[in-house]
Amino acid sequence: MPVSNKKLRSNRAWIERHINDPYVKRSKAEGYRARSVYKLLELNEKEHLLKPGLTVVDLGSAPGSWTQVVREKLIDKNGQVRGRIIAMDILPMDPIEDVYFLQGDFREQSVADQLAAILNGDKVDVVLSDMAPNLSGIAAADAARSLLLNELALEFCVDHLAPHGVFVTKAFQGSGYSQYVEALKKVFRKVAAKKPAASRDTSAEVYLVSRELKNPGLSQ
Template sequence: MPVSSKKLRSNRAWIERHINDPYVKRSRQEGYRARSVYKLLELDEKEHLLKPGLTVVDLGSAPGSWTQVVREKLADPAGGVRGRIIAMDILPMEPIDGVHFLQGDFREQSVADQLSEILNGDKVDVVLSDMAPNLSGIAAADAARSLLLNELALEFCEEHLAPKGVFVTKAFQGSGYSQYVEALKRVFKKVAAKKPAASRDTSAEVYLVSRELKPKKQ
């Protein structure tokens, strides 16, 4: 099927914008794997999410830019890792020293078993999720796929996050967004929406920072 001229123009515009993006240029200069790294760096600077000694899980970690930040923040003076870093994705990811990478769907038993082995009965201090679906261009379908990933990440937190833990997830303002925020508020004591400078102005994405699990009702 031939590609429409409109789609070709759209692709060319995206490529041109990407090449000229200051965050893309900066990420290459500074050795990060993606421009999204600056979103987490700003969130961490303002929200104080990461420090040595924590157990951190990065959901949807590939290509690994957020994991790179976590590795830097949990580094000890000798260059090792103080704490535990677990990166998870269905896609492959280039290794990062000191990081446990689990490839596969975190709902799969084999992946869950590997995670349990690493955690050894401990809870997670910080869960990060920059997960996004493969976009189809159909707004309603993309919103639904994104919302499903958000819901799965929340379920992961309910199972693995420590009572005083923090959950950071990307969400898109639109259909289902307000309902998801309400779902977070039922589970967490504090929920705040943040828009880092590296998020494009044209993007509907925000990052929801949720803290402290509410006690489960008996």
């Protein structure tokens, strides 16, 4: 099927924008795997999400830039990683030292069993989700796929998050967004929307930071 001139122009524009993106250049210079790293760095600086001793799960972790940040922030004053870092994705990810990587859908029993073995009965302090669907260009379909990922991440939190834990997830403003925020507010005491500087102005994405489960007993 021939590719339209409009699509070719769009692809060229994306490539040019990506090449010239200061965050892309900076991420390569600083050894990070993706520009998205600066979104988490800013969120962490303002929201104080990460510190040594925590158990952190990074959902949809590939290629691993957010996991790189988590590892950096869990290093104590002696230069040792203190805590547990669990990265999960259906896609493969190159190894990162001190990180457990579970490949597969976190709803699958085999993956759930691996996670349970690592946690050994403990709860998770921070759940991060930068998950996004493969975009089709059809707004309604993409919004529905994105919302499903958000809902699955929330279900994961209800099952695994500690009572005073924090959940950070990417969401797209549009169809279903306000309903998802309301769903978060039913589960968490505090919900705030943040737009990091590294998030492109043209993007509808925001990051929702949710804290403190209202009914932690339900997740036991």
